Amino acid sequence: xxxxxxxGRTWATARHPSxxxxxxxxxxxxxxxxxxxxxxxxxALDKNINAGVGDMVLMVDDGGPSRMILEDDxxxxxxxxxxxxxxxxxDEEFKNLESGPAGSDS
Amino acid sequence: MKPGRVIGRVVCTQKYPTFKxxxxxxxxxTDWQQNDVGEPIVATDSVGSGAGEFIFYVExxxxxxxxxxKAPPSDAxxxxxxxxxxxxxxx
Numbered sequence: 001x002x003x004x005x006x007x008g009r010t011w012a013t014a015r016h017p018s019x020x021x022x023x024x025x026x027x028x029x030x031x032x033x034x035x036x037x038x039x040x041x042x043x044a045l046d047k048n049i050n051a052g053v054g055d056m057v058l059m060v061d062d063g064g065p066s067r068m069i070l071e072d073d074x075x076x077x078x079x080x081x082x083x084x085x086x087x088x089x090x091d092e093e094f095k096n097l098e099s100g101p102a103g104s105d106s
Numbered sequence: 107m108k109p110g111r112v113i114g115r116v117v118c119t120q121k122y123p124t125f126k127x128x129x130x131x132x133x134x135x136t137d138w139q140q141n142d143v144g145e146p147i148v149a150t151d152s153v154g155s156g157a158g159e160f161i162f163y164v165e166x167x168x169x170x171x172x173x174x175x176k177a178p179p180s181d182a183x184x185x186x187x188x189x190x191x192x193x194x195x196x197x
Contacts, residue, residue, distance in 0.1 A: 010188055
């Protein structure tokens with residue numbers, strides 16, 4: 001799962017029938033440690049989550065879960081929004097480990 | 107799903123049998139402002155798009171799913187023709 005920020009929406013009249021009743025949002029990858037977005041936005045579908053532009057969302061970038069949510073085995077969908085993020089908590093102690101895993105002496 | 111622009115066609119007489127009746131289109135991946143990004147790819151088409159159209163495509167396993175029950179071995183498939191994009195550049 002990926003944390004992303006909704007930066008826009010797009011619409012298309014001619015599209016695969018499985019995509020027809022759904023909203024198409026543009027989601028940009030969001031890095032919680034730097035609080036910055038980067039890259040080219042990815043298109044994700046929104047079914048009953050109702051995310052809007054500016055919202056931080058949780059997105060799945062895979063086909064299996066997408067088909068599960070859409071309840072359509074023939075949906076050619078990769079990228080679906082599964083939740084709106086309220087808050088992210090980062091444990092500062094473990095954020096910038098210089099060397100080795102947590103608990104090592106070095 | 108990612109945006110792109112159809113820039114041409116690829117024709118194969120000899121192809122894997124389940125591709126019968128499918129068209130191969132040459133797609134230039136773009137960003138949402140239609141600026142080119144990277145190298146063109148070949149994609150199958152599930153919506154009837156043509157040259158010059160701004161489209162979105164799906165990659166990997168789902169590309170085959172887009173083409174229905176026979177599921178030809180495609181790794182990129184066009185799933186829609188984009189009419190418009192509304193994007194906030196500041197976010």
